[in-house]
Amino acid sequence: QAKQKSGLWAVRFTQELSVEEQTRRRLKADLKNAIATEQFSLHYQGQYHMCSRTLAGFECLVRWQHPQLGLISPQLFIPLAEESGSIVELGEWILREACRQARAWNLAELGLSISVNVSPLEFSQADFVARVQAALNDFGLSGHGLTLEVTEGMVHRDIEGGVTVSHQLRCLGVQVAMDDFGTGYSSLNVLKEFPLEELKIDRAFLKDLHSNHPDYTRTRHLMGTIINLAHILELQVVAEGVETEEQCEILQELGCDKVQGYWLAKPAPAHEVEALLRGGPPHPKADRAS
Numbered sequence: 330q331a332k333q334k335s336g337l338w339a340v341r342f343t344q345e346l347s348v349e350e351q352t353r354r355r356l357k358a359d360l361k362n363a364i365a366t367e368q369f370s371l372h373y374q375g376q377y378h379m380c381s382r383t384l385a386g387f388e389c390l391v392r393w394q395h396p397q398l399g400l401i402s403p404q405l406f407i408p409l410a411e412e413s414g415s416i417v418e419l420g421e422w423i424l425r426e427a428c429r430q431a432r433a434w435n436l437a438e439l440g441l442s443i444s445v446n447v448s449p450l451e452f453s454q455a456d457f458v459a460r461v462q463a464a465l466n467d468f469g470l471s472g473h474g475l476t477l478e479v480t481e482g483m484v485h486r487d488i489e490g491g492v493t494v495s496h497q498l499r500c501l502g503v504q505v506a507m508d509d510f511g512t513g514y515s516s517l518n519v520l521k522e523f524p525l526e527e528l529k530i531d532r533a534f535l536k537d538l539h540s541n542h543p544d545y546t547r548t549r550h551l552m553g554t555i556i557n558l559a560h561i562l563e564l565q566v567v568a569e570g571v572e573t574e575e576q577c578e579i580l581q582e583l584g585c586d587k588v589q590g591y592w593l594a595k596p597a598p599a600h601e602v603e604a605l606l607r608g609g610p611p612h613p614k615a616d617r618a619s
């Protein structure tokens with residue numbers, strides 16, 4: 330009878346939940362078998378060398394095609410996967426899929442790297458480094474072609490543990506990048522102590538970086554200072570969310586090393602990247618003309 334009672338409670342409780350909360354709960358539950366039923370895929374966004382504007386590599390961005398609800402943004406489901414813990418299994422799938430694809434495209438031979446986003450919870454798993462090593466071994470890759478993007482949240486979770494893991498990754502040749510820099514609350518000390526190779530400046534800084542914006546001068550100085558600071562710490566700087574040619578030129582003047590954003594390339598599914606790597610027709614019209 331106690332069971333029946335709690336069941337009734339659950340029903341009443343559900344009725345009082347907001348639509349958003351119900352959706353969140355449903356998605357959280359659906360995440361559990363979404364890997365087994367192949368609902369995830371990766372999109373790839375080019376990262377470009379600043380000076381030559383040539384391709385340096387790709388960032389992998391996960392996509393969830395829900396059978397009933399359609400395409401769900403990672404901004405919505407990654408936090409849910411973190412809360413429920415499914416991120417650990419999902420993260421491993423993402424890492425292995427990225428490695429499989431890097432092998433299939435021979436990215437190492439082309440001198441291109443692959444960047445994979447890693448959640449704080451994944452990074453703090455005791456066997457995380459072993460999983461990375463296994464993925465590299467299984468697909469015959471060296472660590473040098475792999476960059477792991479971590480966020481400031483990870484650092485605050487357990488700085489000492491994070492520093493150790495990052496050192497171990499470095500021993501595998503893997504690069505670690507600090508993603509979304511400037512949006513969290515990292516102290517400069519963290520940047521100094523944490524073994525990193527790359528700093529990715531959050532796109533929030535780019536939105537005021539155009540010459541007719543009232544706050545342009547200050548934003549430009551701030552951006553230049555972040556880039557100089559990163560260089561003092563011997564970090565490569567990647568600017569995210571570059572949407573105009575002007576932003577790209579300003580970033581070049583400020584000494585930024587790499588750029589990523591819609592102006593250069595949007596995230597694209599594997600088959601589109603494949604055409605690009607094969608040097609195939611850049612536009613479907615070219616196909617029809619021949």
Ligand code: C2E
Pocket residue numbers: 374389390391402403404407420423445446447448478508509532569570571572589590591592596
């Ligand atoms: P992020 O790692 O900072 O990825 C960059 C996000 O900015 C991507 O959104 C990308 O599509 C978007 N973006 C790139 N260029 C531009 C631009 O020029 N303008 C604008 N407005 N946006 C741009 P996306 O794919 O929706 O991913 C959002 C966030 O979700 C990511 O931010 C990352 O934190 C998380 N995420 C995505 N894929 C993964 C993953 O495989 N694992 C984990 N743990 N997190 C992921």
Ligand code: MG
Pocket residue numbers: 388446478508
């Ligand atoms: Mg990222």
Ligand code: MG
Pocket residue numbers: 508509529531569
């Ligand atoms: Mg970012």
Ligand code: MG
Pocket residue numbers: 509
């Ligand atoms: Mg982000």
